[in-house]
Each structure stands twice: as C-alpha cells, then as structure tokens.
Amino acid sequence: MSWIELAPAFLLSFVVFFGPGLLIGWAAGLRGPTLYGFAPAISTGIVGISAIAASIAGVPWGILPPAALAVAAAAVALGLRALGRRFLPVAKDAGEGQGADGAAADSPAASGARDGWLRRSAPIVVALGASALLLGWRLVEGMDRADGFSQTYDNNFHLNGLRWILDTHDASSLTLGRMTSADGVSAEFYPAAWHAMTSLVGTVLPVGPAPLANASTLVIGAFVWPASALALAALLTDLRRWAVVPAALLLAGFPAYPYLMVDFGILYPNFLGYALVPSMLAAVAWSLGLVKPGPEPGRAPQRLAVLIVAVIMAAGVGLAHPSAAMLVAAMGAAAIIAVVAGLVRRRRLISAAALLLVAALVYPVAWDVITPELDPTFWKPTGSSAQAVGEALLATGVGRPAAVAVAAFAIAGVVVVVRKRIWWLLGALAILVAFWVIIAGWQPGPLRDVLTSVWYNDPYRFAGALPLLLGPLAVVGFIAAVQWLRDGLPATVSRPWRAVGVAALVVVAVVGSQQLPVTSAVGSMNSLFRLTKDSPLVSSDELALIEELPDVLPPDAIVAVDPYTGGALAYAFAGVHTTSRHVLSGISPDQELINDELADAEPGSPVCDAVEATGVTHVLDFGAKEVHGGDNGFHGIRDLRRSDAVELVTQVGDARLYAITACG
Known part of the structure; x- marks a missing residue:
C-alpha cells in the first residue's frame, strides 16, 4: 500500500480525532488555540465513553454511537451557555496574569473580537499546518511503508486488538481484555480509547490493522500533539504573532516525543494519552480558576459548560491511558497548591483546608488503584540522578543525543514563566523533572516503587513525558526571543540587523532542531518498522x-x-x-x-x-x-x-x- 492509498483512512482518522471535539468545543464557547488544542481530548472522551455505552447497550461499534453522543453533548453545552447568558453574571478575568482565551491578559487575544477571525487565527492555523508537515514527514520516514508495522513486543496486542474490535463490533475498555483471556469471556479493564478511535476508521473503510494504526499515528503525532502543545503555550503568551510558525516547528525536535513512543514498545495508548496531556493540564488550570476559558466574540463564557468539557477531556485522557491521567494529576498538584495559596492570601482558610483534604484523600487512592500489578523492579534506571537531571535540561532521555536547540528555547521559556510569576506551571515542571530523576536515576527501592510505579518505573515510557512541558515552553521561549530582538535591543541596533537576528533564530528552530537527536530517533524507529528476512517479530x-x-x-x-x-x-x-x-x-x-x-x-x-x-x-x-x-x-x-x-x-x-x- 502506498501513502497516497492511505489518504482516505488518514483523512477519516483526522475527522475522528478532531470532529467531535471541534463540535462540542465550539458549542461550549471555545475559540482559537484552545478550541483546536482541546478538540482531540474531547473527541477521545466521546469515542471512549460511547464505546463503553454501545457495548453495554448491545449496539454494534461504528460511527453512530460517538456521533450521537457528540451531538447530544454539543446540545447540552449550547443549552448551558444560553442559560448562563440569561442568569449568570459575566466572569471577570482572574489568575496569574492569564487572559480569557489562555493568552496573556494584556495581549490582544484577551480582549475578545476586536479583530477579525482571520487575523486572530491565521498564525496559529499556519503554525499547526507547518508543524504537521514537518512531523508528518519525520513519522512517514520512520514508519517506512503505509502498511508497515512495528516489529516490537506489544504490537501483537495492538494490531490484534484492532482486528478483534472489527470482528466483534465491540470497542469497550471493559471488554477488549477478553481477546487475551484464557476463556475468552473474562476481562479486566484495558484503556482502549486508541483502539476504539483507530478501529472506527476500519468500520467505514476496508483497511487492515497496520495501515489503520499508521493513519492514526500520523494524526496523533503530526496534528494532535502540536495542537495540544500550543493550547498550553497559549496560557503563557500571545500566539497571534507570526513567530508562532517557526516556534511550532520546535515541537518536531524532541527525540523522546513523538518518535520514542512509536519506537519503543510499541506504546500506542501512551502515545495518544501523552499527546493529550498539555491540553488537559491547561484544562485543569481553567477548572481551578487559575485562568479563564476563552470567550466567544462579545459573549461571556459559562463556567459550567467549560467544566463539562474538562470532564469529557479527563475521561478521554484516562481512557487513552491511566498513566497519562496520573501524569496530569501529578503536575496538577502544583496548580492545586497555587489555588490553596491564593485562598490563604484571601483568608479563605476553610476553603483552602477543604481543598487540601480532598486532595490528600483522592491522590493516594488514585495512585493505588491505577498502579499496575507488575513487578516494580523490572525496569532499572538508565543512569545516575545527575545524568537524569542533565537529560531533562537537554530535552532528551534514555541516552538519546541531546536536543540542544529545543532545550535552549525551553530554558528561555522557563525564564518567561518566572518573569510572569506563573508559579503553578514552574511547579508542574519541577514535579515532572523530579519524577524523571526518580525513574531514570534512582535504584529500585520502596520509595521509588511508591512514587513512580504508576508509570511502571519505565525510563523509556516516562522519557516521552518530558517534551509535554518542554515543548510548549520552547514555543514560548522562541516567541519571547523574537520579541526581544524586535523590541528589546538598544535603539542603535538598526532594523536590518534585528531582522538578521530573527532570521538566525528561525534557522536554528527549523534546521537546528532537526539534526542528530531527531535523525537518530527516526532512524531507530525505522529500523523497527522495516520488513526484512531478519525482522525481529515477523520476517x-x-x-x-x-x-x-x-x-x-x-x-x-x-x-x-x-x-x-x-x-x-x-x-x-x-x-x-x-x-x-x-x-x-x-x-x-x-x-x-x-x-x-x-x-x-x-x-x-x-x-x-x-x-x-x-x-x-x-x-x-x-x-x-x-x-x-x-x-x-x-x-x-x-x-x-x-x-x-x-x-x-x-x-x-x-x-x-x-x-x-x-x-x-
């Protein structure tokens, strides 16, 4: 099969991953980068929930269940917003300097619809398209053929799972485990959102499991990931600037994500779940009141509709992979601390104590329930703690080459976060790096097991989590660097020299980010997709x-x-x-x-x-x-x-x- 022949499956897969979410998000009042970035998580929640509901109701799996649920959810969101406009007061912007659509509060994007849609959205849309082209090229290079498949341990389950769903017409996370049970009847919960979404294309088009998986890989890696990352970046800076276009290309420069997730494993559910983490973290910040949801032109957003969107997104992340949900929960602890600190400052001590109590009760239970029943000592560290810290600073992991270009811009992004005093995001980054150091640098032991077994203590699996914050920070850092070159230099520096500096940054972002770290990651991926007489799984x-x-x-x-x-x-x-x-x-x-x-x-x-x-x-x-x-x-x-x-x-x-x- 050629890549051109895969185009119909790819286009339908794109609709599956974005269509329901765009409909519901628009109905809930989302606009701009939040709409594009939140749509895949909303779609994943709708598809995952509808798969379970269809299985329970005895409805064969196909387009109808998720379509019906998406329309119903959109109608509810529209109704809630209509009620809110009639009965609720307009919410005032609040939070740590963020505005209503996730841009900086003093940015033009926070002022509503004074500009036309094209002017507001064109840079973001072009950025998403440009990053998709670069990421798509790299992923196609790695997958070798449109009907190629990963020669790895877990691909038995994933490709057979797609076939099983198409045969049984059942994509529920409660039943997919029957495929591997000895009696074919009993089943434990398995996060089947990736399988449900990928197989949905196969219910319409006569495409086999391997091409179906490759179509969804392209959509997740080339479209879902950058859209989700830009949704989080939009909380930190104004993305209406054209500098966002080369900045978004940095998202293709991390060796650990997306490439490692479709190299090692193969970890399709983690691959999807991780792609949704940045947007879900942004939704957590919304839900806790650290930032405000984006208004539609001239109308106030209604908090209840936004909360329903966040709940659907949370279901999507959890059904993609619970470890991705726990990653959001871990980093979200920093947001909870920020909210508690704000409540204390306002002398709302009872509310602060109540929030802390709920967190103290929920977190240990969730950690215990979601931690897999596997030997936590199976995966050993890949180096020392100092090496793990260095890998985090250099945007790499598990011994992969250092991604110096993207790391430099990510560090610049951290500087922006510090200057804007967005402490909850800085805390989230500290938590992420701390867990990475524990997994990749600590020897097996009781404390390591308690803290990080939820991610299997697997350095390869967790390395893919580092870019989920470093990516948005790199986007922010690049835009800030461009802005400094344009406005921050002394007046004696002429406009042409400023333009030269900006051009140099663009070259670093586009060319520098695609050197050895990425080429080696893609090469490793390709070696495991290539079909030869000596292939490790199927020759x-x-x-x-x-x-x-x-x-x-x-x-x-x-x-x-x-x-x-x-x-x-x-x-x-x-x-x-x-x-x-x-x-x-x-x-x-x-x-x-x-x-x-x-x-x-x-x-x-x-x-x-x-x-x-x-x-x-x-x-x-x-x-x-x-x-x-x-x-x-x-x-x-x-x-x-x-x-x-x-x-x-x-x-x-x-x-x-x-x-x-x-x-x-």
Whole structure:
C-alpha cells in the first residue's frame, strides 16, 4: 500500500480525532488555540465513553454511537451557555496574569473580537499546518511503508486488538481484555480509547490493522500533539504573532516525543494519552480558576459548560491511558497548591483546608488503584540522578543525543514563566523533572516503587513525558526571543540587523532542531518498522506465509502459534483464529499442553485430548527466534520438521504451516 492509498483512512482518522471535539468545543464557547488544542481530548472522551455505552447497550461499534453522543453533548453545552447568558453574571478575568482565551491578559487575544477571525487565527492555523508537515514527514520516514508495522513486543496486542474490535463490533475498555483471556469471556479493564478511535476508521473503510494504526499515528503525532502543545503555550503568551510558525516547528525536535513512543514498545495508548496531556493540564488550570476559558466574540463564557468539557477531556485522557491521567494529576498538584495559596492570601482558610483534604484523600487512592500489578523492579534506571537531571535540561532521555536547540528555547521559556510569576506551571515542571530523576536515576527501592510505579518505573515510557512541558515552553521561549530582538535591543541596533537576528533564530528552530537527536530517533524507529528476512517479530517470509493462509486453511481452522515469534499476528493480518493473540495472553491447561508437547503427540495421548478439546487444527512454525531474543517455552510447536505429529501444508523460506495429523 502506498501513502497516497492511505489518504482516505488518514483523512477519516483526522475527522475522528478532531470532529467531535471541534463540535462540542465550539458549542461550549471555545475559540482559537484552545478550541483546536482541546478538540482531540474531547473527541477521545466521546469515542471512549460511547464505546463503553454501545457495548453495554448491545449496539454494534461504528460511527453512530460517538456521533450521537457528540451531538447530544454539543446540545447540552449550547443549552448551558444560553442559560448562563440569561442568569449568570459575566466572569471577570482572574489568575496569574492569564487572559480569557489562555493568552496573556494584556495581549490582544484577551480582549475578545476586536479583530477579525482571520487575523486572530491565521498564525496559529499556519503554525499547526507547518508543524504537521514537518512531523508528518519525520513519522512517514520512520514508519517506512503505509502498511508497515512495528516489529516490537506489544504490537501483537495492538494490531490484534484492532482486528478483534472489527470482528466483534465491540470497542469497550471493559471488554477488549477478553481477546487475551484464557476463556475468552473474562476481562479486566484495558484503556482502549486508541483502539476504539483507530478501529472506527476500519468500520467505514476496508483497511487492515497496520495501515489503520499508521493513519492514526500520523494524526496523533503530526496534528494532535502540536495542537495540544500550543493550547498550553497559549496560557503563557500571545500566539497571534507570526513567530508562532517557526516556534511550532520546535515541537518536531524532541527525540523522546513523538518518535520514542512509536519506537519503543510499541506504546500506542501512551502515545495518544501523552499527546493529550498539555491540553488537559491547561484544562485543569481553567477548572481551578487559575485562568479563564476563552470567550466567544462579545459573549461571556459559562463556567459550567467549560467544566463539562474538562470532564469529557479527563475521561478521554484516562481512557487513552491511566498513566497519562496520573501524569496530569501529578503536575496538577502544583496548580492545586497555587489555588490553596491564593485562598490563604484571601483568608479563605476553610476553603483552602477543604481543598487540601480532598486532595490528600483522592491522590493516594488514585495512585493505588491505577498502579499496575507488575513487578516494580523490572525496569532499572538508565543512569545516575545527575545524568537524569542533565537529560531533562537537554530535552532528551534514555541516552538519546541531546536536543540542544529545543532545550535552549525551553530554558528561555522557563525564564518567561518566572518573569510572569506563573508559579503553578514552574511547579508542574519541577514535579515532572523530579519524577524523571526518580525513574531514570534512582535504584529500585520502596520509595521509588511508591512514587513512580504508576508509570511502571519505565525510563523509556516516562522519557516521552518530558517534551509535554518542554515543548510548549520552547514555543514560548522562541516567541519571547523574537520579541526581544524586535523590541528589546538598544535603539542603535538598526532594523536590518534585528531582522538578521530573527532570521538566525528561525534557522536554528527549523534546521537546528532537526539534526542528530531527531535523525537518530527516526532512524531507530525505522529500523523497527522495516520488513526484512531478519525482522525481529515477523520476517518478510513469515508475512508472505501469513498472507497465504486464507487460501490454504479451511474457514474453521484454529492455528497454534507462538506469539513471541510473531505467529499471533496471523490473526491481525489474515483473520485466522489463533490460540494466542499476545505474549501475555492467558493460556488454558489444554493450550499449555499443546504448546509444550505437540511435537511428540500420539493417538490417545493427553496432548491429543487437548487438541480435540481446543479444536486446534494447524500450527504456524516460525522457528525459535523470539522478538526479544529470549526463550519462553512453546517448544512443542517450534522446529517441527522432524516431528511425526504434523504434516507440512506450505512454507515460505523457513516459515512453515503444518496440519496436525497425529490425533486423527
């Protein structure tokens, strides 16, 4: 499949990620960067909630459930604003120097609609388009082919999950876990918003799981991420300046996000959840009254409508991945402290104490509930605490090259935050860096486990969180630097020399940010998407055999597979019913017996009883090479060339399909 052929899926994916949110956000009174930036989180909440509701109601998954919920939510928002205009007073701007639309309070953007829409929005729209082109180019370069797929551990689950949703017409976070349960019935909660949104395109277009995943990757990495980052940046500075265009290109200069999230893992749910974090943090600041929501021209925003938007966004972040929600909660603690400090200054001590009490009760419970039940010592630090601090300052992580250009502008952004006395955001950055140092620099221990197990203590997973604040700060720092060159230099510096300085900054932003840190990150990503005869999960020969399966297998065939060697993806790519769909799939006693002893099966043996009980008819033998180079068993269905229990059906290179013949 070519990238041009993927265009319809990409365009529909864009509508899925932005359409519901734009409708509801507009109805709630959002405008400008807050509308564009908040839309994906709103859409994710609507799609995730509607998937759960549709499953409970027995409604097949498709466009109708999220569309109906989006229209209903927009109607509610419109109604609340109408009631608010009639009965509620106009809210006065408040907060730490922020204005109503998230721009600085003294900026033109905070004064409503004195200017036309085009003049207000053109720089932001162009900035989003320019950053999308640069990010999209890099992501396409990394993904190699439109139908390429990541050769990584977790892709078994994600691609098979898309196929399972399309087969069962059920995208609920409460049921997706059935795909990997031993009995196919029981299921634990799994954050399935990414799967629901990505599969939604597949309910309309005949596109396979891998191209669907790539289409959503382009939308999230090239559009959702910069829109979300600019929504947070808009709290700190006026984005109406044309300097925002080159500033937005800095968002493509961080090696840890978006590239690392679609390199390591592969972490599609984290990839989506992290993209929503900046806008969700801005919504938290709104909800706590640190800044005011954006007015529509000539009308006062209504707080209740905005709060409903924030709740939908929170649901979206949580259903994308709970660890992203806890990241917002962790950084949001700084906003809570800022609110408490304000209440104390106004001598509203009871309100301050009540807010602290609620936080003290909610945070430990949420931390305990969301922390995964995995070995917290599995992931070790990648260096010392000092190294982790240095990586944070240099906008990198896990040993990746330092992103000096974007780091310099991010530091300039911190200076702007300090000068504007936006302490809650500075506190959020300190919290983010502190958790990074704990994860990447501390040795395993009880305190590390308590504080950071919610992120699996995984340095690779958490490294992607650093740009979520550093990115918006870099945008702010670049705009401030341009403004200083234009207005802050002595009068003796001529206009041409000022223009030269601005041009130099643009070159640094565009060219400097795309050097070794990004090229190495994209190269690493590409190495894991490239399909070769030696690919770590599914080789070119193995994929060729998988694509033959619908033609050589009977419709009722059940194929025993080793998920560690890629056989589980026969379900995603060919729709073949396999015994495992992920390396962490639950395995029944009968399946375990087949996995261990099929090679030695004889009529009447226990393993033949297991074959009869499970209905297994065939075996995919992709050898013993596991995706991570280990040995996790499955010896009974590996290297079957000398086994008398099976008969070769077809093969491509060393990839073989066998029929089980020993059990009658």
